[in-house]
Amino acid sequence: MRVVLAEDSVLLREGLIRLLEASGMRVVATAGEAEGLLRAAEEHRPDLVVTDVRMPPTHTDEGLRAALVLRRQQPELAVLVLSQYVEERYAAQLLSSAAGSVGYLLKDRIADVTDFIDALRRVAAGGTVLDPEVVSQLLLRGYNDPLERLTPREQEVLKLMAEGRSNAGIGQELVLSEGAVGKHIGNIFTKLDLTPAEGDHRRVLAVLHFLKIRNQA
Structure with missing residues (x-):
């Protein structure tokens, strides 16, 4: 590299x-x-x-x-x-x-x-x-809105996504199977109105939702 x-x-x-x-x-x-x-x-x-x-x-x-x-x-x-x-x-x-x-x-x-x-x-x-x-400070500030739709567990998963963790890394941190992590991530995409048409970028867009900056680009 x-x-x-x-x-x-x-x-x-x-x-x-x-x-x-x-x-x-x-x-x-x-x-x-x-x-x-x-x-x-x-x-x-x-x-x-x-x-x-x-x-x-x-x-x-x-x-x-x-x-x-x-x-x-x-x-x-x-x-x-x-x-x-x-x-x-x-x-x-x-x-x-x-x-x-x-x-x-x-x-x-x-x-x-x-x-x-x-x-x-x-x-x-x-x-x-x-x-x-940064993630912790954003959580303490209560940056929510669409995030209010997420369960506490889904918010934990999104927090770890924002830190750049893979599904396996999230599962290890939260003691969940990769299948369970994938299900939580699917729910996050649905609740944040991120459609399958947005492809792999949905993961990044979810993080941008978390930061409340998706529409500031």
């Missing part, structure tokens, strides 16, 4: 390079600011971009905006954004920009190397990964 990495902290950037390459990925270019990220992604056409949200010169949302530009220019490009803090609007902007191959994680997750690398691989494979802390 070919990766372009954008991070303005030299120490973290070097640490991530070693981590990714030790996991069998190839870091083809790095950048310390958003313009450099755009140039590197255009030149190298990587499989995956990993970028910080806040980058020079203003240290606000340059990395995120660069990621959104890249997704418009290269729709097939997988993008995982890292953030120091939970910033729900950034997660919403990123996830509303496309149906898959996107992720938003807190930097603290890097410390759990196995889960972090698994998240990268899921995003590169077309999945959607959302930091569990």
Whole structure:
């Protein structure tokens, strides 16, 4: 897997390079600011971009905006954004920009190397990964409306879907068979009015319902 990495902290950037390459990925270019990220992604056409949200010169949302530009220019490009803090609007902007191959994680997750690398691989494979802390905050805020139709168990399943878990992973977490998980997911699709015609994207659209951003794209 070919990766372009954008991070303005030299120490973290070097640490991530070693981590990714030790996991069998190839870091083809790095950048310390958003313009450099755009140039590197255009030149190298990587499989995956990993970028910080806040980058020079203003240290606000340059990395995120660069990621959104890249997704418009290269729709097939997988993008995982890292953030120091939970910033729900950034997660919403990123996830509303496309149906898959996107992720938003807190930097603290890097410390759990196995889960972090698994998240990268899921995003590169077309999945959607959302930091569990973002999911928890959204639940605490009571983002419901169509979600009110879901049973507590279905909400648990949707929460884990939002974190990027597979059916097998959800079943392991909730001690359910894959068949039971599939039934719950089918009920979620029905209650959120996601028709079979929407195909595999229904899983991502369900997560966007969860974030209340489906119509903000």
